[in-house]
């Protein structure tokens with residue numbers, strides 16, 4: 001160790017000991033107070049504050065901070081060291097901040113500072129604070145042991161740039177089966193997103209591995225800290241593509257000290273709201289259909305059911321239908337409860353519906369008007385004095401009301417939706433002209449599913465839209481903030497629907513158009529979403545640096561995209577982390593499994609811990625998995641319904657691997673049949689390649705995929721056998 005670093009290490013050891021002593025002291029004080037279990041509200045609140053303090057101090061006890069920034073505020077005579085950790089620690093006696101919470105305004109300097117001798121500033125509650133940075137230091141403390149001290153900027157040194165040394169050290173580590181927090185190495189472009197203001201729809205286009213998912217989770221922790229009076233964790237929601245992905249990201253928020261945020265898939269959330277009246281059609285079947293290769297491959301254009309039903313055109317169509325329903329729902333007939341009673345004119349009922357309950361949702365209006373008719377009927381029966389006659393009138397009245405309400409049918413969202421597609425006579429609120437605007441095959445295919453109470457993914461947003469129009473959206477179903485991950489696979493209709501559930505358009509929407517492999521339901525350009533919010537209510541960010549993979553892997557994956565007929569808008573820029581060249585190998589069909597077995601063992605014998613075999617289809621994965629198991633290799637097979645990602649060796653279809661990462665990836669069947677030269681296939685292969693952190697191999701037999709056939713450079717090595 002150089003002597004200056006030795007001195008730095010010793011200095012940090014002393015500081016660390018003082019911090020531990022203070023944390024221990026504060027914890028001891030808190031632990032001496034017996035937990036309050038009584039019913040007094042004030043005491044309960046105080047106890048919950050103490051409990052959360054106990055928990056955060058306990059977490060800080062083993063790793064109190066990870067960074068130090070020496071900052072001299074304008075007007076001060078010398079720089080002061082600021083220690084930054086996951087939770088703030090104040091010295092009780094002096095209120096001096098021993099550790100600053102990473103989300104505090106001053107901590108933003110630690111992340112946004114990119115070097116140079118010029119003054120820097122941060123936004124504090126009292127206005128802009130200016131000053132000079134003297135030192136940026138990263139500290140690795142594990143289980144109370146100071147393991148590393150790395151200076152990434154030193155004003156007294158030779159270079160004025162912040163170095164990537166510490167970041168590279170972190171990126172070089174292997175990954176287990178969970179995504180982790182990145183508080184110690186958040187980059188300035190990521191920090192800008194994390195700290196962006198709450199009330200705007202943030203749309204983030206980020207290349208594979210740019211940290212989108214991670215950044216979104218850190219942003220939630222930031223919003224909870226910064227807007228603590230306006231947002232609650234229970235009122236925030238994250239939509240992720242599948243349950244396995246939710247499991248994969250489930251550690252980050254607890255690591256950041258955040259709990260209770262709803263994390264779900266759109267389908268699970270929607271089906272809950274629809275009381276599980278419909279059932280989702282078989283997902284595996286659907287994926288098989290859209291991801292097949294060869295002559296039967298479906299064409300994807302704007303008439304694909306997912307794109308059609310996910311469009312704002314369909315939303316407007318539904319609006320027209322619901323408008324018709326609103327106009328025609330009230331029966332155009334007077335109501336006389338029994339012979340000899342007054343008659344309630346249709347016009348009056350209409351007035352109750354159109355004027356007095358105008359602001360209620362449709363089914364609520366129906367309920368209110370019918371309740372009003374009942375009250376009117378009670379007033380009528382009050383005029384009848386003879387008890388027996390009164391009883392008869394009431395009975396008659398109830399029967400006639402039943403007749404009347406039959407004319408005013410009560411619908412569930414599914415029941416209503418079904419009528420829109422049903423063959424035969426049209427419901428009164430659906431004109432022939434309106435119906436004829438739906439494509440014929442869409443009508444028949446949807447009707448066939450609905451007959452069995454089954455729906456497709458793209459039916460869920462329309463159903464929820466009908467639900468909202470029927471019953472409204474109550475407080476508990478509105479969100480303070482909504483995060484949508486892999487948003488390129490969402491439709492404009494879904495986003496419009498979620499906007500109805502989200503206060504102040506407070507969204508973090510993230511995705512990558514180059515990974516848009518579910519184009520049959522997703523978007524092609526981000527303006528399909530920005531148009532919904534309006535340009536002034538949207539903030540657009542781009543993340544182009546990729547942190548997951550080595551330079552070699554990123555260069556290679558970029559070439560795959562370049563070989564597609566449609567050129568990508570942006571390409572990933574790697575951080576300077578070099579590894580082995582991407583290995584393209586020809587393999588013989590007959591010894592594929594033994595080659596895989598060998599290659600996996602070779603990888604595991606080195607520094608690799610997680611390996612994925614990525615194939616084109618679920619069936620192929622099943623086959624390979626069985627054969628590998630037969631050779632005694634323990635591997636996890638991941639299918640459409642998989643709920644957990646266990647790490648180790650994984651066999652998974654490329655489309656299911658989206659969002660995940662592995663130390664090493666072997667893409668099998670990278671031939672011209674499985675990955676022809678189409679943009680769809682290029683995106684799929686890009687997703688597959690960018691799952692790898694350190695090692696990527698593509699194996700093919702026969703003819704190599706045209707997407708990889710002529711990629712050349714020192715980032716790739718070609719082999720005639722595996």
Ligand SMILES: Nc1ncnc2c1ncn2[C@@H]1O[C@H](COP(=O)(O)OP(=O)(O)OP(=O)(O)O)[C@@H](O)[C@H]1O
Nearest residue numbers: 182185186187208209210211212213214547548659
């Ligand atoms: N600032 C950072 N410091 C350290 N690691 C980082 C940083 N940013 C991202 N990473 C790492 O890069 C990897 C990719 O992150 P993440 O999965 O959030 O990216 P993504 O953009 O959502 O990727 P994809 O679109 O491919 O699913 C993760 O291992 C994450 O920990």
